[in-house]
Amino acid sequence: MDNISLTLKKGDIAGPIGNNSAGKTTLMKLISGILERPNGTTDLNTKTEGALIEAPALYPNMTVEANLKFYCRLYHKDYSSIDCYKEDLEVATYLKRKASKLSLGMKQRVGLFIALIASDEFILLDEPTNSLDPNGINSILILIERLAKNHGLTFIISSHILSNLEQGCTKNYLLKNHKLICLDDDANAKYKIYTEDLSMKPLMTLLKLNDLAFECQKNDILVKGIEKIKQVLGQGGIFFTNFFHI
Structure with missing residues (x-):
């Protein structure tokens, strides 16, 4: 450590x-x-x-x-x-x-x-x-x-x-x-987000509808501003189970 x-x-x-x-x-x-x-x-x-x-x-x-x-x-x-x-x-x-x-x-x-x-x-x-x-x-x-x-x-x-x-x-x-x-102090950091039993398409659609920037790299979706992302996904009924700082 x-x-x-x-x-x-x-x-x-x-x-x-x-x-x-x-x-x-x-x-x-x-x-x-x-x-x-x-x-x-x-x-x-x-x-x-x-x-x-x-x-x-x-x-x-x-x-x-x-x-x-x-x-x-x-x-x-x-x-x-x-x-x-x-x-x-x-x-x-x-x-x-x-x-x-x-x-x-x-x-x-x-x-x-x-x-x-x-x-x-x-x-x-x-x-x-x-x-x-x-x-x-x-x-x-x-x-x-x-x-x-x-x-x-x-x-x-x-x-x-x-x-x-x-x-x-x-x-x-x-x-x-x-x-x-x-x-909590890392709002500009970039993350890979993962959803459980969910394809990337509905996730990307929801991000686009809310004017949230994201990148696609192979099977990963990369985002910034994770707190806003969590709020929007939750309101859309999508709950991801993990994310990784990159």
Whole structure:
């Protein structure tokens, strides 16, 4: 990673996007301290941090409540932390259930709960919607938005799927060539855009109707001003799932 810097305020949800193997998980592990940076340091202006990186670490033969109490003791937090978030996370009815009996989506919620026990300020979530069905994805993303709004939590959420980040992120970043590019400040940059199960023709037609400039290179459509492009495509009922800074 090359001199990466992020400026986030309370309640922000930042979404670094990148291809598989772009380094999203590595970035999360460096920020969280799981990995030691070989050259340089990682500085965080926050007292505590919580993280859900890869699969949540649950004891399968313990109940949800027992798992949460274990992490309360580990992080030197009162059990009142469980009461604080159990309704927001919608896990109250699952507290007496063994972790091994939980659905994948509920395990993700409990993993997020553990991150919240670790920190009520700053949370790192690496691909939190992986392997979830559409309803599960939407549920997790809405939950993250609610926690940021109601509790002032700051999140960094990584994903390789743009649509997962568009829903609630207040800041968007592209991880490319070991650098983190702030897309919100990159209005003149050029992007390749990709649509899911859609030919190029209707996309080009919509861009022309709205007087938006674009270039065609083989099977790619190149555009500038990505925020305006997203707005126009959304109004036209077209939602692309990925874009790449070039």
